[in-house]
Amino acid sequence: MKKELTFTLNGEAITAEVDPKWTLLYLLREVLDLTGTKEGCGYGECGACTVIIDGRAVNSCLFPVMEAEGRSITTIEGIGLKDGSMHPLQTAFIDEGAVQCGFCTPGMIMSAKALLDANDKPTEEEIKDAIEGNLCRCTGYVKILDAIKSAAGGR
């Protein structure tokens, strides 16, 4: 039984027809074709599916789609700047070598963005806290930390 939902997605109000059993991730990837948000596990254990909901980083793979109603949701596709250029975090990830296979990258960036939006001068510990739920198998995390620090510093 489909239900109609209205919420803000990447700054724009949208209405979507959903099945209540869907997760938010399913709606984003399979229905809205926003495939920048990845599924690495489907169990809340890897963070590849991280999106920002009302300012907080959330695993969209565990988020019931019906809870999206009335909320403001941001995905990796929605963080670019108004002039079309990339978000400073995206640039920093690229420049600092924080991207290898890239599968964890969108989730990492979303977790980092949630942090920087709330705290523009995070300590290293705070950065680690923010991305502790984002697994990366390629980079050893060091360059990811560098990238987030550099994006924070550059603001």
Added chain:
Amino acid sequence: MNNLTTVGKKIPKRDAPPKATGSAIYIQDLKVPGMLYGKILYSKYPHARIKGLDTSRAEKLPGVRAVVTASDMPANFRIGVMKDNPPLKAGKVLSIRDEIAAVAAISAEIAEEAVSLIDVEYEELPGIFDPLEAMKEGAPLVHEEAKSNVLKMPWKLVCGDVEAAKKESAYIVEDTFSTPWVTHCCLGTSGCVAQFDTNNNLTMYSNTQIPSLAQNDYIDALSALGLKNRRVRVVQCVIGGGFGSKLDTYAYEYIAILLAMRTRKPVKIIFSREEEFFATSPRQCTITKISQGCDKEGRLTFREMEMILDNGAYTSWGATTPSVMMLPISSLYKVPNIKYIAKCVYTNNTYSQAMRGYGNPQATFAIESSLDQLAEKAGIDPYELRLKNANEPGEITPQRFKITSCGMKECIDEVVKRLDWKGKKGKGGNRGVGMASLIHVGGGARVYKSDGCGTIIKMDDFGKVDVFTGASEIGQGSDTIIAQIVAEVLGISIDDVNVINNDTDICPWDVGVHASRTTFVAGNAALGAAKKIKEQVLEVAAKLLEEDPASLDIKNGVVFSVKNSEKTTPLGKALRKVHYTLGGKMLMAEYFYDPANENFDKEFKGNLSVSYAYGAHGVEVEVDKETGQVKILNYIAAHDVGKAINPLLLEGQIYGGGLQGIGYALGEKMIYEKGYLKNGNFLDYKMPTVKDVPYVQPVIVESDEKDGPFGAKGIGEPGLVPTAPAIANAVYDAVGVRIKDLPITPEKVLKALKEKEKGA
């Protein structure tokens, strides 16, 4: 070489922007019109006879388009290195990942439901899960048609005379070490989309690391399925991690092909994370008996190793890892007498594959742990023992490796200096230091008949370049390295170089991303092609400028004469001239680089690689004696890389490899109990998180490899090779207990401490 403009620079990865913005298309993201979703039914038991199989309920489910079982596959069709693996199983299942049936349906959800409606009647059989048990006389046979559970792969290397050397040794140590099953944990799971055109030609969207070899495998499969002489095109999506997992083709790919053939529709199979854990092929567990000796002065006299590898139920490249294990066994340090025997044993566990390091981490764990034991027995500082026996340029090792460049001593020295070895070694206080070195192939590895890679370059009217390479980008940055090399040779901006690498219809042949070979082999191929096209360009420009081509060069996209700085022409102009002149030609060059390395002979000897990578890791740890927890305080990873073509990417390989090594050393293990995987998820499989990252200092030693592109050698795998023994050695230095079985868990450390207390 000093005036390099692009090579040697920290240039960001070229594929990073689409990945960072979410626009890169991974196999997960690919949708082909009309696509169906495939799902596989796996065995419920690790060893059982299939007594009945009924797919009728699944077939009746609305939305199901095909259900296939073993009877739909050609009866004798087998995959894998030993051709011992039917993609769909009938009769008997040999492991919990055995594929019994599969479904294609209009949605993933329906496919999943249909799979649950397939009824299988099993007769459970007793399984064999321990390779030692499996080797015993009269053990039940995993493959009934084989006479033994021991694979017919007689890995044996003998150099010199170990028995004689034992008699002459002043000190000898002997011990047994073991390593667990661990898995790649690619963040992007496995998957493919198989699609036939009207003429039954196949397009396979895949994330393989071996497009050319996979193409070959698929062609064989099509023949077996009655489609002879068809074309196969392999298109790679962006790959969400490799680490060796995608070096073979797997049953799911053939199942997708079969389903696509049946339904005449594209079929997509994507693994769930559960499947990725239990149905992909991990690094095998090993048991190693090792003995080493030295003379009074600490010169190594011999090394003898016997190894047993759990092959699992079928055979993939895991069974061939002893070939690479031989590398450190014969040639890590100068050891005149070597004996090594390895046996791969069938069991009813999952089956093994190569994983970053290709056996080297398992072998090096035993060698470098044992070396510390020997140092202690001989009363020599482990660092001095290593330095005394370190490899050197110009050496020919007992396995006939010709060591060209070698920065091993420099690496060891860096470790000692940066760790304050002398100030910290043996100081107690629950803190300790340890080190271990590594050797790995750094200039390709002739494991197949060819170790080659092709490259094609063409130039357009405006001086922009397209490079078609056989090398796959799996996140390591091969695209960027290749673009840097081409830009450097042609004197153009890296932004003007486009690398195309993901389509067998247009890209030349390559044996695949393995053996840390891509920078070296694909780099050399790109270098060769770029040089060739440069010659052509200069010839054209020479006419235009009325100069001798030999006195022309290109910089910043401008051709100029080194003799007369007045004589210049923009590259584009010269190129247009070629195209717009009557009788003009097209600028294009191709190059196939196959390094001058050798296949092993029958005795497993020969110069496997044209150059060898070296490194040394040093670590300071602190052990909590009450809980057994090990904390890394400082980690030095020194690597001889020949030349750093891109330090940014290089450091990424060292950090990434290092953390995988730390995971291997301290936490990761697939827990198999009686053939069932007990921890197939990211909560229970302890891959390191960002909070587990210690302070790591990468140290890059440049030894300038004469055969490498701009002096570079491979570095993809070495980062994780010496990590575990370095940590084990440090734990021993800290609290006097030696853990010989990875991973070094708090339980093992605490138990050993308690036993030591009791003994004392």
Added chain:
Amino acid sequence: MTGYEYYKPKTIEEAIKLMGSLEGARYIAGGTDVMVLLRQKKIAPRCMISLRNIADLTRIDIKDGLRVGSAVTHSAIEENEHIKKRYSALNDATTHLGSRQIRNVATIGGNICNAAPSADTACPLLVLDARAIIAGPKGAREVDLDDFFLGPGSTALEKDEIVKEFVMPPFDENTGSAYIKHTRRQAMDLPILGVAARITISVKDESEVRCRDMFCTIDSISNILSRLKEEGLKCEDARIAMGVVAPRPIRAKKAEAALKGKIVSPELFEEIGNIAAGEAQPRDSIRGEAWYRSEMIRVLTKRALIKAIDRVIRPDEAIYPERLW
């Protein structure tokens, strides 16, 4: 997967009424347990009743003790300075639970009602004398948290009932608490075991504890304890709770009794650890071996108590130093 309907009541009453009238319904708060069970096909509810949008369940009230609504997220608890200071054990648990993303949605009520033996907030709530306020079709009732857990996944909740909030008494400056979660990784991990402790000690003025500064040094813990013994530091009251060492999170009541009224000393703490270990029935599992868990109860009980004492003696120390044990 068969589908379900999703309901979003605004009040507790409405939620309970829905639960009573719908077939196969289940409460869902943050969903981090429910959505996982669903995906694993371990449950197949026909309806979900969300507790996320009920304002009465998402409040933290620090008047006369502490009241934490059941739908308060772990992040919200973590960010609350009062809880960090006066109910430190709870802060310890919520800062180390799952990951940032999990804590942003997962709730304390879900953690307790899911009743896993490993639930991280259970031990802190036990040592903080929490009571669960329960609302149901028959009205409200209160259950001591110690009586709430019946076994793995099983609680004292009756049909259609909701946990409304957790209530804890006020604690004065002489009381400190701590929770130590013993894990293999530093994040994203379930505990091998967990131990929480609360202790009230006899100090009038924390600056009169002369060995105060020893806590932030690398001095050995037995030295510090010996000094505390010399200074006659007495334990007035104590609670100890342990997770993953029995079918449900449990209190170590014998150990608590043995501690009460005694002067803190190395010998006493060894003894307390042993008593606590004797009160547990750990089992072997893939997450840890029984012998090791027993061993760790001894070690962590001692450490949790010391950490709790430290919090009384150095109340302004924001960060507990990573010390050598």
